[in-house]
Amino acid sequence: MDNKVKAALLAGGVVAISMTSSVFAAATAVTSAATAQTVSVASSAAGGYVAEAFKLNVSANVAMSYDGDTTAVGVKSGNSKGMHTFGGSSNGGAVKACESTSIANPAASLTATITAGC
Numbered sequence: 001m002d003n004k005v006k007a008a009l010l011a012g013g014v015v016a017i018s019m020t021s022s023v024f025a026a027a028t029a030v031t032s033a034a035t036a037q038t039v040s041v042a043s044s045a046a047g048g049y050v051a052e053a054f055k056l057n058v059s060a061n062v063a064m065s066y067d068g069d070t071t072a073v074g075v076k077s078g079n080s081k082g083m084h085t086f087g088g089s090s091n092g093g094a095v096k097a098c099e100s101t102s103i104a105n106p107a108a109s110l111t112a113t114i115t116a117g118c
Contacts, residue, residue, distance in 0.1 A: 028041075028045060028046070028065065028066055028067070029063070029064070029065040029110060029111075030058055030063060030064045030065070031063050031107075032060075032061050032062055032063040032079070032080045032107040033060065033061075034060060034061065035060050036057060036058065036059055036060050037057070037058045038055050038056070038057055038058075039055065039056045039057075039058055040053065040054075040055055041053060041054050041055070041056055045066075045068075046066050046067060046068030046073045047067060047068040047069040047070065047073075047114070048068065048069060048070045049068035049069065049070065049071075049072065049073040049090075050068075050073075059079075061079050061080045061081050061107065062077060062078070062079050062080075062107065063077065063078055063079075063080070063106075063107035063108075063110055064076065064077040064078075064110065064112075065077075065110035065111055065112040066112050067111075067112045067113070067114055068090075068114055069114055072089060072090045072091050072114050072115065073089060073090050073114065074087065074088070074089040074090075074091075074112040074113050074114045074115065074116060074117040075087060075088055075089070075112055075117055076098065076110050076111065076112035076113075076117050076118060077110070078106030078107045078110055079106060079107060080105060080106070080107035080108070082106050082107075083102035083103065083106065084097045084098065084099050084102065084103065084106055085097075085098045085099065085103070085106045085110060085118070086098060086117075087112060087113075087116060087117025087118035088116075088117040089113070089114060089115060089116055089117040091114070091115050091116070092116075095117070096117075096118070098117070098118035
């Protein structure tokens with residue numbers, strides 16, 4: 001697993017895991033870009049899991065998706081130059097590869113699930 005992908009997933013997960021709220025919102029995806037991005041995560045994001053807005057740095061060529069409800073959040077990420085997507089959730093907290101085999105473009109389509117990330 002690319003260290004930058006790990007760092008992005010863990011940073012987003014750690015911040016999101018420490019927050020709660022009761023406002024609902026839709027799932028959010030960040031598309032990959034050729035250069036690093038700073039993503040603003042609004043309060044009430046991830047289905048109400050995020051209580052206070054924060055900024056998240058996303059490395060070049062990395063896409064991510066997150067979703068949640070008032071009690072849990074899931075994050076999934078992939079690098080357009082990689083072979084796997086990685087996901088994790090506040091339901092257990094582990095980050096893992098989402099596929100057992102390589103896929104052509106991991107960053108092309110990401111949908112995080114609340115319970116597992118993958």
